[in-house]
Amino acid sequence: MKINDCRIINFKKISDPRGNLTVIESKKDIPIEIKRVYYIYEVPGGKSRGGHAHKNLEQIMISISGSFNVVVDDGQQRKRYYLDHPYYGLYIPRMIWREMDNFSPGAVCLVLASDYYSESDYIRDYGEFIKTVGDTNESKER
Numbered sequence: 001m002k003i004n005d006c007r008i009i010n011f012k013k014i015s016d017p018r019g020n021l022t023v024i025e026s027k028k029d030i031p032i033e034i035k036r037v038y039y040i041y042e043v044p045g046g047k048s049r050g051g052h053a054h055k056n057l058e059q060i061m062i063s064i065s066g067s068f069n070v071v072v073d074d075g076q077q078r079k080r081y082y083l084d085h086p087y088y089g090l091y092i093p094r095m096i097w098r099e100m101d102n103f104s105p106g107a108v109c110l111v112l113a114s115d116y117y118s119e120s121d122y123i124r125d126y127g128e129f130i131k132t133v134g135d136t137n138e139s140k141e142r
């Protein structure tokens with residue numbers, strides 16, 4: 001996958017005098033069927049998370065509260081996103097390295113995932129990631 005396969009999804013915001021409501025339906029508002037939801041919160045100042053890619057998993061990351069940065073990397077290019085609204089989701093396809101940092105106090109990162117947790121789906125070594133995407137690109141060129 002390439003950096004341009006990552007994209008911001010703008011969810012609908014339903015507003016009335018009582019406040020706002022955003023709804024996300026599988027395969028309608030997002031390109032995946034949601035099998036797992038998790039959230040990251042109370043991240044101490046200056047700490048970063050991520051630092052891995054997934055062989056098959058696709059995810060949508062949302063800043064439900066506060067803000068943080070996400071760097072995505074396809075092995076050739078990097079792009080930095082700043083997530084600071086609960087109606088924006090960052091879609092990250094398979095085989096994209098991601099790192100998150102600059103969490104504001106009280107930030108909550110909600111993640112919608114296309115599959116159940118499996119440690120064997122992770123590539124946690126950047127050298128291995130670069131080698132894997134390099135091998136994939138080479139076999140496509142052949």
Ligand code: T46
Pocket residue numbers: 036038040049050051059061098111117
């Ligand atoms: C990702 C970013 C955005 C579980 O047991 N089940 C789970 O569903 C998850 C996500 C994690 N874990 C365990 C595995 C580790 O022992 O929780 C521990 C912390 O996980 P990790 O170091 O992978 O956390 P992050 O914040 O670096 O990464 C997570 C997701 O793992 C990853 O898929 O894309 O958030």
